[in-house]
Amino acid sequence: MDPVDLARFIRAGDRVLCGQGCAEAVALTGRLAEVRRQVGPFELFVGPVFSDSFADAPAGGLRFASYGAMGRAARLARVGVLEVWPIHYGTLAAGFADGTIRADVVLLQLAAGPAGYGAALANDYTVAAARHARCVVAEVNRRAPWCHGAELDPAIRIDALIETDRDPVGLAPAAVGEAERAIARHVAALVPDGATLQIGIGAIPDAVLSELGGHRDLGIHSGLIGDRVVDLIEGGAVTNAVKAVDPGLTVSNTAFGTERLFRFIDRNPAVHLRPASHTHAPAVLAAQPRMTAINSAIEVDLSGQINAERADGAPVGGVGGLVDFTRGARASQGGRAIVALRSTDRSGAISRIVPRVAAVTVARSDVDTVVTEHGVAELAHLGPAARARALIAVAAPQHRDALARSLGEGAAA
Known part of the structure; x- marks a missing residue:
């Protein structure tokens, strides 16, 4: 599947969940501004952002929600396109897990391993939300680590996937004074x-x-x-x-x-x-x-x-x-x-x-x-x-x- 086909899955008014931090499926998120122009406005729910995927978000008409303004998500908050929810992280994951918080489309980064696919670098609310989402689209990244405990629930239906071979988004240790x-x-x-x-x-x-x-x-x-x-x-x-x-x-x-x-x-x-x-x-x-x-x-x-x-x-x-x-x-x-x-x-x-x-x-x-x-x-x-x-x-x-x-x-x- 070419990432441009995301327009087949995302509808105007949807809430789309993106993997957070190093777990971001960059091959998918990098095309969301283009999808926004094709299908109309939708909301992106993100966590900490370490990539440049959303550098031109205001110009692309993208709007965001998150549990915090961390990493490069802080810039999204400063320019007025990110709404920060005052919510405990554990409550957030539970809300997506039982469907109380709506998730229409989930974009996952996966790794292939000895027990099938696993969530790469985050076993978080995106994985929980994938159990209830209307559509789940995955990037299977050959360089993403497969980790014990994050094996993908076989009950989660993957509607489409692409395979990539690229370094995951990284976060270097902070400078210490x-x-x-x-x-x-x-x-x-x-x-x-x-x-x-x-x-x-x-x-x-x-x-x-x-x-x-x-x-x-x-x-x-x-x-x-x-x-x-x-x-x-x-x-x-x-x-x-x-x-x-x-x-x-x-x-x-x-x-x-x-x-x-x-x-x-x-x-x-x-x-x-x-x-x-x-x-x-x-x-x-x-x-x-x-x-x-x-x-x-x-x-x-x-x-x-x-x-x-x-x-x-x-x-x-x-x-x-x-x-x-x-x-x-x-x-x-x-x-x-x-x-x-x-x-x-x-x-x-x-x-x-x-x-x-x-x-x-x-x-x-x-x-x-x-x-x-x-x-x-x-x-x-x-x-x-x-x-x-x-x-x-x-x-x-x-x-x-x-x-x-x-x-x-x-x-x-």
Whole structure:
């Protein structure tokens, strides 16, 4: 099937789901602007976007929805063609899985393997939605890794497919600066040997993983994994040996990285991509002793509320799995939920510890530990005044007096 034949399957008014991140079926998504001109307006539901497929989206008349404005999807939000849904990632996958959230056409990237086709690089809501969609169109990519746990449900009907031989969309490890390294050192000191890790995406999570090479018997149970996880496995820090759930296995919902990651997970029985009903399930997370969630955010206010969604008045992130993993880790025996962020923007002029956040992603009742390059604020069992003092202490020194004055407390000590 030539990709132009997508016009046979997509109708005006449809909701079309595209694979997220490295799981994007680029041979299909690259033709959607042309299809839009042929069939009329339809909605694209996307996750993080790492490709250039939608660079000319406004000119092509494409409109988007997502659970966040991540990667190059942030530009789509800035130009007004992306609507961000305030929804938990686990709820999103469940909604598509049972048909509560409509999906008319699903575009999947698949890999061929020893047990037939498998979802390549994401066992996510697109796979769940394919069970109910009117049409499923697949790109079978010879270079995409086949991963255990992501075997395609034989009940999913593939209406058409193309075969390609190209590198999947990649995501290189983020550049890490001195502030990120300082944050990572603080976070690494909070992670015990034998902890099971959930890790977010970006420079700070990458820096944290780089600091954990001296740890022992770490496990991975995460919404995503990247190249840095391979470093820890090959270096012996991650063994998954003491996990209570899925012992011996690295478990994730998605894989976002480079050729190094793709080749490592390809047909590797020690790595499983599982659906969000497993990776993000509160009961599963709570059952992992020392479950440790490590995520970044945009800003934290003096009550402990966390914003991971908006900056400078625009969507730049999303709710995602942050609340799922925060609550799951806190329910775990010996677990911890860590939110790590720079104390300021890159210029130092804008504090990321603020009197009040622009959007509440994590409620103050769920917050646990906040880390900046200036230290650690343990908030879980503190009252309002003590919380504010703890957060001011990890703010950038040049902003502490103004934060203290915002509380009416006078200059910070």
